[in-house]
Amino acid sequence: MDEQESPRVVIGMDPHKRSVTIEVMTADESVVGGGRFPTDAEGYTRLLAYARQWPERVWAVEGCAGIGKHVADRLVADGExxxxxxxxxxxxxxxxxxxxxxxxxxxxxxxxxxVGVRMSGLRPVINDEQLEVLRMC
Known part of the structure; x- marks a missing residue:
């Protein structure tokens, strides 16, 4: 997929302990992808590889302080x-x-x-180093 042809997408994620289910949506609410991936190392690698076909992406993860924390932290650590x-x-x-x-x-x-497409002002997830810098300011 050519980068010029690739729209910005929101990847909605329903996280669980052993798997995540995603749906990829454009700003006009068209569904352009999705799937279910295990949360082990191999599944996570496949998830990222799948998502990288959309260079302009943001992950909308439910429960980043709870059940979604493990996968949200991994994504942030990988620059997502x-x-x-x-x-x-x-x-x-x-x-x-x-x-x-x-x-x-x-x-x-x-x-x-x-929610990721329609709502502005959702809390961005940041890693511990970013949080420490913010605390020092």
Missing amino acids: DVVDVPAKMSARVRIFATGQGRKTDATDAHSIAL
């Missing part, structure tokens, strides 16, 4: 832009987007991606 999506926010979007509150990993990833 990550924002935290509060679970309550994605739950509201899921209900409005689907007309019901039925939870699956795929509908959760879709809702998280929608």
Whole structure:
């Protein structure tokens, strides 16, 4: 995919202990990719390789202070832009987007991606070194 043809995307992620489910969405809310990846070293490497086909990307990860912390921290350490999506926010979007509150990993990833596309001001995830610099200022 040519970099000029590649739109900015939000990669919505529903994290779990052993796997993550993602959905890749453009600014006009078109779904252009997705999948489920294990969180072991091999799965994480495949996840990053898959995502790199979209050079302009931001990861919207649910629960970066909780269940999503392990994968959000790995992404940030690898130089990826990550924002935290509060679970309550994605739950509201899921209900409005689907007309019901039925939870699956795929509908959760879709809702998280929608929040990432629609909402400004989501908290960026930063690593410990960045946090230490901010504390010194």
